[in-house]
Amino acid sequence: MAGSQCCENPPTLSSPCGGGTVEILGGLKTYITGSPESKLAILLVSDVFGYEAPNLRTLADKIAAAGFYVVVPDFFYGDPYAPDDIQKPIQVWIKSHGTDKGYEDAKSVVADLKSKGISTIGAGGFCWGAKVVVELAKLSEIQAAVLCHPSLVTVDDIKVVKSPISILAAEIDQMSPPELVKQFEEVLSGKPEVDSFVKIFPGVAHGWTVRYNPDEAAAVKVAEEAHQDMLAWFAKHIK
Numbered sequence: 001m002a003g004s005q006c007c008e009n010p011p012t013l014s015s016p017c018g019g020g021t022v023e024i025l026g027g028l029k030t031y032i033t034g035s036p037e038s039k040l041a042i043l044l045v046s047d048v049f050g051y052e053a054p055n056l057r058t059l060a061d062k063i064a065a066a067g068f069y070v071v072v073p074d075f076f077y078g079d080p081y082a083p084d085d086i087q088k089p090i091q092v093w094i095k096s097h098g099t100d101k102g103y104e105d106a107k108s109v110v111a112d113l114k115s116k117g118i119s120t121i122g123a124g125g126f127c128w129g130a131k132v133v134v135e136l137a138k139l140s141e142i143q144a145a146v147l148c149h150p151s152l153v154t155v156d157d158i159k160v161v162k163s164p165i166s167i168l169a170a171e172i173d174q175m176s177p178p179e180l181v182k183q184f185e186e187v188l189s190g191k192p193e194v195d196s197f198v199k200i201f202p203g204v205a206h207g208w209t210v211r212y213n214p215d216e217a218a219a220v221k222v223a224e225e226a227h228q229d230m231l232a233w234f235a236k237h238i239k
Contacts, residue, residue: 018057020064026109031057031072034064039119040238043109043142044072045102045129047151047210048090050080055210056126059227066231068238069118073109075102075132099131099152106132110141122238124230126210127151127175137163144237146230148209151175158184164195166233168226172205197233201226 020033031051042063046056051074064070081093106123113121122144125133130150137145140162147153147167153176158165165188169181178200188196201208201222209226212219 012054017052017054019061020057020070025071025073026105026112028073028075028105028109029078030074030109031060032070033057033061034069035067036069038067038069039117040067041069041071041113041118041121042234042238043106043113043121043123043133044070045075045106045123045125045132046072046080047127047129047207048076048081048093048097049211050074050076052080053210055212055214055223059210062227063231063234066235068122068234071109071113073105075105075129097128099128099135102129102132103135106136107141110136120238122146122234124148124234125150127207131157134158134161134165137161137165144234146233148226148230149173149176149206151206153184155180155183155187158187161188161191161194164233164237166197166229167199168209168229169198169200170204170206170208171200171202175206195237197229199229 020031022029023032044060051072060070060072076097110121121142123133123136123142124146126148128151130147131152133145134153134157136142138160142163145163145165149170167184169176171178181200185198204222209223212223
């Protein structure tokens with residue numbers, strides 16, 4: 001179940017946002033940025049606030065500038081979590097937006113990318129999206145995974161991961177507290193066949209990589225550190 005931290009610091013949605021375009025991919029409306037000539041794709045799976053979040057699209061553009069074809073699908077079909085909607089508190093909203101459906105949709109997106117001649121695919125997931133990405137990583141459907149402050153991910157999930165995986169975690173996190181992340185790290189250390197990287201960022205809270213205030217220099221700095229770690233992981237494995 002998604003917790004209260006998953007709902008904090010909601011983004012202000014503005015339209016249009018980002019330097020890319022919105023097209024249909026894998027049956028989903030998808031924000032796409034980067035050169036369509038690139039054979040290296042990155043799939044980003046959002047948190048509960050969806051694919052229109054400005055910070056997420058800014059990150060997608062940043063990854064695209066490094067030479068990747070970046071896709072950010074609308075896994076919520078136009079219905080992201082809205083904190084002001086009293087009819088749909090997070091416990092109600094999540095029932096109709098499960099990560100199992102997200103995973104099936106993500107497989108369709110991956111298949112569509114491959115049909116377009118994409119040779120290598122990485123995926124990054126944020127909060128809710130991290131669970132979707134870890135499912136992709138279990139079956140080697142992607143060549144690299146990055147989980148940012150994951151929600152719903154378990155030790156059992158990590159035990160069966162096959163794709164190279166990076167976990168970027170927050171010190172202040174009810175969904176994946178440092179004790180749990182250290183268990184993830186211990187499991188991965190026993191899987192030398194799976195390249196892994198685990199980092200706990202001090203002094204930051206769940207959601208910090210995409211739900212920071214762009215006017216706060218300190219928040220931007222630590223978010224950008226995580227973005228650089230994500231980019232480095234993709235550069236290492238998606239080539």
